[in-house]
Every structure is written in C-alpha cells, then in structure tokens.
Amino acid sequence: xxxxxxxxxxLVQPVGSPLSLECTVEGTSNPNLYWYRQAAGRGxxxxxxxxxxxxxxxxxxxxxxxxxxxxxxxxxSSKKLLLSDSGFYLCAWMAGSYEQYFGPGxxxxxx
Amino acid sequence: AQSVTQPDIHxxxxxxxSLELRCNYSYGATPYLFWYVQSPGQGLQxxxxxxxxxxxxxxxxxxxxxxxxxxSSFNLRKPSVHWSDAAEYFCAVGLVDMRFGAGxxxxxxx
Numbered sequence: 001x002x003x004x005x006x007x008x009x010x011l012v013q014p015v016g017s018p019l020s021l022e023c024t025v026e027g028t029s030n031p032n033l034y035w036y037r038q039a040a041g042r043g044x045x046x047x048x049x050x051x052x053x054x055x056x057x058x059x060x061x062x063x064x065x066x067x068x069x070x071x072x073x074x075x076x077s078s079k080k081l082l083l084s085d086s087g088f089y090l091c092a093w094m095a096g097s098y099e100q101y102f103g104p105g106x107x108x109x110x111x
Numbered sequence: 112a113q114s115v116t117q118p119d120i121h122x123x124x125x126x127x128x129s130l131e132l133r134c135n136y137s138y139g140a141t142p143y144l145f146w147y148v149q150s151p152g153q154g155l156q157x158x159x160x161x162x163x164x165x166x167x168x169x170x171x172x173x174x175x176x177x178x179x180x181x182x183s184s185f186n187l188r189k190p191s192v193h194w195s196d197a198a199e200y201f202c203a204v205g206l207v208d209m210r211f212g213a214g215x216x217x218x219x220x221x
Contacts, residue, residue: 098160
C-alpha cells in the first residue's frame with residue numbers, strides 16, 4: 001500500500017533562516033506530487049506541483065521553492081524565511097483516479 | 112482560471128439534523144469535483160468525487176453531493192449528522208492543478 005511521509009511535524013524557525021521540508025512517498029511510482037499551505041480561513045493554497053523528476057510548477061510567486069530530486073521525493077525550501085511563511089504545510093500525491101492523498105503536515109512557526 | 116467558493120465559513124447543526132454544505136466552482140471545461148474532510152488531529156480524506164455521469168454521487172460516511180451545471184454548484188449533503196462529523200470540509204476542482212475552497216467548519220451540537 002502507499003504511504004506518504006512528511007518531516008518534521010513541527011518547526012520553529014527565526015526570520016531570515018533557511019527552510020527545508022521533506023516529503024516522500026512509498027508504494028507508487030512517478031506520482032504527481034504537491035505542496036499546499038493551509039492558513040486559518042483560507043483553505044489549502046496550492047504552492048507547487050510536480051509531474052516528474054525535475055519538473056516543478058509554481059502557482060504562487062513567493063519566498064519558497066520546490067525541488068524533486070528523486071521520483072518519490074519532494075522538497076520545499078526557502079533561503080530566508082519571512083513571518084508570513086508561518087502556516088501548516090501539506091504534501092500530497094495523486095493517484096491515477098485523481099484522488100489526492102495527504103501527508104500528516106508540518107506546522108511551521110516563524111518567529 | 113479555475114476556482115472554488117465555499118460561502119459558509121462556519122455552520123452549526125444539531126446532531127441528527129440534515130446538513131448541506133455549499134460549493135460553487137468556476138472551471139473552463141467539464142469540471143472534476145471533489146469533497147475532502149479534515150477531522151481534528153487527522154489528515155485530509157476524500158469523501159467523494161464527480162467526473163461525469165450521474166449528477167448525484169455517493170461517498171463515504173453517508174455523504175452525497177449533487178452536481179448542478181446550471182448553477183455551477185456541487186453541494187455536499189448528509190441526511191442525519193453525527194457528532195463525529197464535526198470537522199472542516201473542503202470542496203476542490205480540477206485535476207493536475209487542483210484548487211481548493213477556503214473550507215467550511217462544521218460544529219455539531221448534542
């Protein structure tokens with residue numbers, strides 16, 4: 001069966017520090033992968049998605065970037081965090097039936 | 112560009128009462144529509160989806176949704192709400208680049 005992992009679960013970082021969130025999927029090959037940010041009252045904002053290794057689509061111009069170095073690995077990064085980057089970050093993969101399966105999320109607080 | 116509007120930020124219903132959560136979408140072609148639920152302390156889970164065919168779709172946990180093209184709506188319904196249905200509900204449209212609504216938080220009164 002398929003499993004999606006995200007780490008860390010929580011993170012507190014100072015403004016201006018770098019960020020790296022990792023997401024890995026097991027049990028499937030060449031999945032579409034997604035990064036979302038969830039803020040209270042704003043739903044899930046699609047940040048990036050990837051349909052294959054090295055292929056990244058950015059949805060929102062911002063302080064973040066994404067990379068997909070391996071088939072089942074998706075990384076969200078920032079060189080310098082802003083206060084506005086605080087939020088709950090969710091990784092997801094898409095099955096052939098277009099259903100998305102979400103990871104447990106990372107709660108990021110920028111102080 | 113595709114988008115989803117969930118007009119109700121928060122809804123409170125009594126246990127055993129019926130429920131309808133509203134969703135309106137904007138999409139350039141035949142929409143692919145989804146409802147997800149996020150329960151406290153749990154991840155997002157798919158309730159149901161609509162691609163084509165019968166406009167009334169059944170999902171898990173006794174939920175159903177009706178696609179109405181003329182109204183650009185995909186409302187979620189349940190005949191009798193249980194306390195365990197308290198959660199946040201998200202409507203989504205699209206395929207590869209899926210768009211989610213802002214969500215509706217459901218509170219269930221005993």
